[in-house]
Amino acid sequence: MDPKQTTSLCNSCPKLCRFSCPVSDADRDEATTPWGKMSTMKLVDEGKLTWNPETASLAYKCLQCRASETVCELGNPVPETLEQYRIKAFRTGIAPAPVYENVKIFQNHNNPYPIDLFDKLKTNFPEEIISNLPHSPSLTKRGLGGDSKITYFPGCTEIRYFPETIGKTLKLLRGLKIKISLYQEPILCCGYPLYAAGDLESFRELAEINIPALKRYREVWSSCAECLYTMETLYREMGYKISTQFFHVSEKLDLRRVAGGRAPARAQRVSTGGRNPQTGPASVAYHDPCFLGRYRGVYEAPRKIIESVTGQPPLEFFRNRENSYCCGAGGLLPITSPETSRKITENRLEEFRATGATTLVTACPGCVHQFKKVDPKLDVVSLIDFIAI
Numbered sequence: 001m002d003p004k005q006t007t008s009l010c011n012s013c014p015k016l017c018r019f020s021c022p023v024s025d026a027d028r029d030e031a032t033t034p035w036g037k038m039s040t041m042k043l044v045d046e047g048k049l050t051w052n053p054e055t056a057s058l059a060y061k062c063l064q065c066r067a068s069e070t071v072c073e074l075g076n077p078v079p080e081t082l083e084q085y086r087i088k089a090f091r092t093g094i095a096p097a098p099v100y101e102n103v104k105i106f107q108n109h110n111n112p113y114p115i116d117l118f119d120k121l122k123t124n125f126p127e128e129i130i131s132n133l134p135h136s137p138s139l140t141k142r143g144l145g146g147d148s149k150i151t152y153f154p155g156c157t158e159i160r161y162f163p164e165t166i167g168k169t170l171k172l173l174r175g176l177k178i179k180i181s182l183y184q185e186p187i188l189c190c191g192y193p194l195y196a197a198g199d200l201e202s203f204r205e206l207a208e209i210n211i212p213a214l215k216r217y218r219e220v221w222s223s224c225a226e227c228l229y230t231m232e233t234l235y236r237e238m239g240y241k242i243s244t245q246f247f248h249v250s251e252k253l254d255l256r257r258v259a260g261g262r263a264p265a266r267a268q269r270v271s272t273g274g275r276n277p278q279t280g281p282a283s284v285a286y287h288d289p290c291f292l293g294r295y296r297g298v299y300e301a302p303r304k305i306i307e308s309v310t311g312q313p314p315l316e317f318f319r320n321r322e323n324s325y326c327c328g329a330g331g332l333l334p335i336t337s338p339e340t341s342r343k344i345t346e347n348r349l350e351e352f353r354a355t356g357a358t359t360l361v362t363a364c365p366g367c368v369h370q371f372k373k374v375d376p377k378l379d380v381v382s383l384i385d386f387i388a389i
């Protein structure tokens, strides 16, 4: 991908994807349409605009959600192109201030949160952790997953905000006779926040630590498709060889076994409408996470899982599947443009309310966190929480 070519393509286009960008939709600003951002980068390259904090900030006005790329007849890679300008901005010291603050936190804690994630994992799952740091290189007898060659990678957001979901995931999968361990390496973040910041050097450093650990497993499963994209695609794009296979849990759940036997209590309540009798039958709408949908192409598996426990397909947002609208949490937007990010989430929640559903189910811890942050009263749950209650 040559940024000069991709920015030229957009610059000569009559903004055909204009409607698809959640950022310009929220900002009501031509400058933040895919056309506006790409044209600014082209003008900077041509020396017609100055490369300064203001122009550089436009590279960060992107959720990296691929909505424009999906509707673009040419499939022009806007997020990947803007990522190149983020790298340039970071290196030249003119990226937005919160980006550097976030990277600093990352460098101190090996994740984007100011906490020790391994400690949190150890506190929540003492029975899973066999060795203390430095971890044992041997996989035998590690945690309840034993010598499994399949591991569950929770990712930083799930450990930080939803440790109980990790427990439910392991219980559910092991109940389905899947031999799976809990990933328990010293570093518990894939590094995507560093990549999105444009700090390629730190991202590469982290990848080089993560890859030997990941290579110990035949398969890595996760509920976070952003982690999967990072480890499966970005690491390989940087030239690292890794034969480990990566799967989202929704791709691996055996629907017959989830549906069989005793239906989980929550699913029973939803399917009978008994959960909220005052407002009629409770119902579910499914939100497609960008990294699971547009990046990974997984649209039907989560819907079938919901249907297998409720007996009916989930209700659909007006914009769904490949046309889905980001939850607002992508591309570091919550830290670089919190107001825009919040407005995008509100826009998506307006679409949710229009479905008439009472429960919002999604398949990404980042989306659940973002929706809860903007509307704490919202009944929003992850796919695993929905089927495992």
Ligand code: SF4
Pocket (backbone or CB within 6 Å): 009, 010, 011, 013, 014, 015, 016, 017, 018, 034, 035, 038, 068, 069, 071, 072, 073, 074, 075, 076, 078
């Ligand atoms: S991404 Fe495609 S549709 Fe959108 S402005 Fe660029 S060339 Fe046009």
